[in-house]
Amino acid sequence: MKILLTALVALIVAAPAAAAPPPNDNRTDAQQLPTFPSSAHGSTVEATTERLDPQVSKCGRVDATVWYRIDAAPDGTIVATVQAAGQFAPVVRVYRRLPSSIQEVSCSTAKAGSKAVASVAAVRGAGYLILVGRRPGAADGEFDLRADLVLPPDNDERSEAASVGRLPATVRGTTLGATSDDYRECGMAGGVWYRFKGPATGRALIQLETGRRNGAVAVFRRSRGSVEELGCAPTDRRGSLTAGFAAKSGADYLILVGDRTGSSPGPFVLRIRAGEAPEHLPGHALPHGGTRGSVDGLSDVNDVWSVRMRSGRTYRVAFASTPCAQLSIQRGSKTLRHFSCRGYATFTPGPDGGGRYAVEVRAAGYSGRQRYRLQVVAAGTDDVGVGIELPAGSARRGGLSPAGVDVLDLYHFDVGLLSEVRLDLARGAGRSFSLVLLTDTGKRIATGQTGVRRRLGRGRYVVAVQADPGTEAGRYRLALRLRDVTSTTVFVSGSRSAEVTPGSVVSISCSVSPAGAGGRIELQIDRFDPLSGWHFHRFIRLSAGAAVSWRPPAAGRWRVRARFLGTRGSAPSRSGYAQILVARPIG
DSSP: OHHHHHHHHHHHHHSOOOOOOOTTOSGGGOEEOOSSSEEEEEEOTTOOOOTTSOOOOTTOOOEEEEEEEESSOOSEEEEEEEEEOTTBOEEEEEEEEOSSOEEEEEEEEOOTTOEEEEEEEEOTTOOEEEEEEEOTTSBOOEEEEEEEEEOOOTTOSGGGOEEOOSSSEEEEEEOTTOOOOSOOGGGEEEEEEEEEEOOTTSEEEEEEEOSSOOEEEEEEEEETTEEEEEEEEEOOTTSEEEEEEEOOTTOEEEEEEEEETTOOOOEEEEEEEEOOOOOOTTOEEOOTTOEEEEEETTTBOEEEEEEEEOTTOOEEEEEEEESOOEEEEEETTEEEEEEESEEEEEEOOOTTOOEEEEEEEEOOTTOSEEEEEEEEEEOOGGGSTTOEEOOTTOEEEEEEBTTTTBOEEEEEEEESSSEEEEEEEEEOTTOOOEEEEEETTSOEEEEESSEEEEEEOSEEEEEEEEOOTTSOOEEEEEEEEEEEOOEEEEEETTBSEEEEOTTOOEEEEEEEESTTOOOEEEEEEEEEETTTEEEEEEEEEEETTOEEEEOOSSSEEEEEEEEEOOOSSBOOEEEEEEEEEEOOOOO
């Protein structure tokens, strides 16, 4: 018995003691942070997740939690920073203590070994809880918690806006501790203020870097005691923003840099510099061969070119840009033509026109560099009016250079009688050339990529071979074929129907109008079966205007139809049916 008791004692002594959870494992045992700043070293090893611990959060789920508390907060912003050690992936949440519950007011998470920061604008006298845990699936580990109280920055109020000095200027600041300014555009939830003078160039550029946080910038102009909002813009998904705006030289401007709702405060870099001054009328003389250039929504917003035009003379204007700039032709304060991205048009100054015109190319938005090509030249014979004559049965060879000003060629042809018209366009592979068929009064009839076929009446018609501005140049061949529209009639023994006795011969003749077309005719003869209907019997071919004798091989009903096969100048046509009854007289 003594030996057994000794063995049991030995086993009890040898068994390891169960590890205990941290003393602040439960919310009710939260460790106090009595002052600011406060520091605490902690661990989630053996920490648990209470059944009533909050699980829903915009920062995701959390495991193995420990708690800290702030009993009565002063004014300012509380910043909780958790620095993880080793493979510990931290989660930090800040809650406000309410009479019967807690409310999450901020949270943050970070990858293993990194820093997670959460902050909240404190309510004086309120109590707060700080939860520290690990991301689900990550390893437990140790961490250092620091709680700081950040007071509002000196430039938290508009009236205390910090001067950035002479441009260009670079400012490094933070939105930590910034309070709300009751400005809600662009989703902004408060920020800090800066002021500067408008540059002599008449344009200011702003760049903001927030380190992937969601920030925003608002610009205001201050004049005679009043403040006018000019606009705002948010950062992109990388936390960057670049924007420009027109600024009056020497005028007072304010910039509000803030965080968007839901984003944590933090440091930023703000840069302000003068942009290139917009060009004004009359601009530089446009070279005879046109020009290539570029504009930029930030640094080079426009180019202005000057062109002299004569009253009553037609000019071609071609414009193409990548990705998309804007062009306008102006005289004085009036805009006469406008293109977006690309376009082609003819322009003719009227009786009160002529002289110098301004052509402005303007950047669209802030999409970076926008290249363009611009040409304004006098129009030629194939560019205006009805263009060059295209005789029937002929072909014209030409070429287009859509990257320049040669975007379309015009041709015309005449139709004397109702005709079948065929236009064929042959062009190099990959070219975007197309056809447009119109009347000489401007009515559009048809379009096609490789050709157009239409039946047209007497009149004059115009054909445009065209391409999209800015596309590839190339050669083409345009061919026109006209054939008179014909009508064909067939007769049996001089009538549309005939009745003959078995063994008799009938005479089949045809007429084609207009007369003198020549060519060949194909006759189709069918027989009728009372049980199954009409059946093909045979073809007979003859010259147009000729007649043929034919003996029906059996009694019954027969029919014949003629088809004119057409010639180079006459279109095919088909007649109706002529009927033949082969039967003995009844009675």
